[in-house]
Amino acid sequence: MLNMLPLILEVAAIVIIIVLSLILCLFYNFIAKRPISRFLSAFLILALTVVYGAGNYYIFKTNEMFASVTNLTDQMTNTISVVTLNGSGYDSLESLNNMTLGTITSQDSEGTQKALDDISSKITVETVDYTTFNDLYYALYTDQVQGIILNETFRGIVFEMDPDANNMTSVVNQTVYYTKRETKTDTVKDSVNVATKPFTILISGNDSYGGLTSNSRSDSNMLVTVNPSTHTVLMTSIPRDYYETIQCGDTDTGLACPQDERDKLTHSGLYGIDTTEKTIEEFLDITINYHVRVNFSSLTNLVDALGGIDVFVEEGLAVEQFNADWSLQGVTEGWNHLDGKRALAFARERYAYTDGDAQRVKNQQIVIQAMISKIASPEMITRFGDFMDALSGAFETNMSSDEILSLVRYEFTFFPDWQFESYALVGSTSSAYSPTLGDYADVMLANLDSVQVAHDKIQAVLDGESSTSVSDTIDENNIEVIEDSQNQVVQDPGYVTDPYAGYDYSQDYSTDYYTEDPNQYYTDGVNGDVYTEDGTYSEDIYYDEQYAY
Structure with missing residues (x-):
């Protein structure tokens, strides 16, 4: 059914199944005469039937998993939220009637417009557009706007910008629309x-x-x-x-x-x-x-379906508390058994290490190798069904x-x-x-x-x-x-x-700052007097100790 086995193993498996079935059938019907021997042969037939059933179950679950992970959905979901500040009194969409919402159309004009079209049938709002997420949330925190429109795609960016942002705000409305994909x-x-x-x-x-x-x-x-x-x-x-x-x-x-x-x-x-x-x-x-x-859910579910994984933490790399989730126990030097949530936190941790992201990618490799080892272990036989279920929704x-x-x-x-x-x-x-x-x-x-x-x-x-x-x-x-x-x-x-480090966008970087005279200097307005190698300003970038232009 799956075309998973090479021909030589497939033939061998079929022969074994036929021969074993015939032996038990012959033994039960023609050889076993006494009650004990007939009971024994009946028990073996029942056991073999259970094994065959389990095998069919494994085949079914495996086939279901392959169909799931390779069947790419024909559309992607886009969720646009109206977000308000907790304790502000704006705890529903209706409470924002005649209020002002902050937007960031430079990043998501289509989603913003769909959200506005959705809520316009329910309430009337004014909008103020911002260029950065910092400005958008600052306006919300300081009551310059009473709510903001946020594409949930950017939720991770907001969390990294301000880890408390999700706890300080609530979603009072969501607009969902779909985009096609191959x-x-x-x-x-x-x-x-x-x-x-x-x-x-x-x-x-x-x-x-x-x-x-x-x-x-x-x-x-x-x-x-x-x-x-x-x-x-x-x-x-x-x-x-x-x-x-x-x-x-x-x-x-x-x-x-x-x-x-x-x-x-x-x-x-x-x-x-x-x-x-x-x-x-x-x-x-x-x-x-x-x-x-x-x-994130993929890793958590897979590790839990495997019954956890074992990872080795080298000397000096112990973590007392994971920054991704303070409620979880960290890891100690030596071997650690991790469930799904701790495995995810271990794979995401970077702030606890001096080399940050470099160690995190090493941790991710450690987790993957630990999962492979667990999959190859005999314990996988009893966990096969759960693992296939987790795998079906784990990746595409x-x-x-x-x-x-x-x-x-x-x-x-x-x-x-x-x-x-x-x-x-x-x-x-x-x-x-x-x-x-x-x-x-x-x-x-x-x-x-x-x-x-x-x-x-x-x-x-x-x-x-x-x-x-x-x-x-x-x-x-x-x-x-x-x-x-x-x-x-x-x-x-x-x-x-x-190349733009130190560039002051408030300054007028016009030709007045640059001179055609190779014996003259130009003033950049940021770093004092700086001159080019030949005294002229061109598209080339020249490097000084602090800034590159």
Whole structure:
């Protein structure tokens, strides 16, 4: 039914079932004459019937799971909320009649208009538009507006901006509308024979709970490169705050995707996983063959269905209390048994570590490997049904069920000893302009040496080599100033520096500040007297100790 077993195992299984059934049938009907022997044979027949029933149940659940995860929904859900401040007295939509609502149309003009159209039949409101989420919420907190209109896609951004925002506010109305998206898995642009050819999968974890029918930030991004010939699996983790040029996908999210503008990688998920995929392909110069999309609920449910997982915490990496959820017990040095909620908190933790996001991506790799170990354990037999149920709603992928099953057949045919390898990209924390926020944000500037190493390691696995053949040492003494194709200045030690850092938008950066006379200086209005190398102002970016223009 599933076409999961290789032919030799399928024939063997059929023969065993037929022979065993015949033996029991013959024994019961022709050999067993005494009551005890007949009772024993009847018991064995009953036991075999139960086993057959369990086998059919496993087949049914597995088939149901494959149908679920590869059947991409044909539409995405968009939820627009009217949010008010707790204790303000505006605890219902009707209480906002003739009041003022704050909006942020630069980020979501379509959703904002649909929400206004929805509530206009019930109440009358005025609107004030803002450019940043900080300004929007400040207006709400200071009673400049009595409510705000918020696309729930941005809820994660708001939480990161102000962790207390969700507790201080309430939703008094929601407008839901749907946008179309491609549903066919056979439109994958770089499909391969996954049982014989190497391939790369993007696993993108969204910072949302519940179903997968809405977009949200890509809180974690991991590339899994598999070479079935060499039995090598390379996991490459990318920091969520990597500051990269966004390449918009084909998904219609209703949001204004910042094509060719630099933004945090996590924001790419707001515009669809194909935007995340294209963006990563561009800056790593690789091909991603497939993607898998999960969210917070996915991990929690899967780990609980497995009966928890065991992770090893190295010395100095104990966490007394998880920042994601203070009610949960942290982890100690050594082995820790984690349920779903603690596994999620462990995978999300970054504030407790000195190297923050870098350690978080390592924790995510630890969790995935622990889950794989648990799946391969004998305990999985008794938990199979629960795990299939959890898996059905845990993720979606554009890999077809036939391709997934071909990997399973490959496993059952060769039982390969998979070699797991890992690499995590690194960078330097900074502050830079985010077009999604319309404001400055904490970002991670990519270490270009690390990006090159990641590319080379992925290519090595694709070429049939181990990723360990590529040195992962980063030259911390590299102080050479380099300009890349986007005029982004690279400074010690190989980090991309925001070319607009220190730019004062209140100043008039007109030609009055720049001079054609190579012997004269110009004043920038921010950093005192600064001059270009040849005394002229051009499109080139020149770097001084503090600012890049």
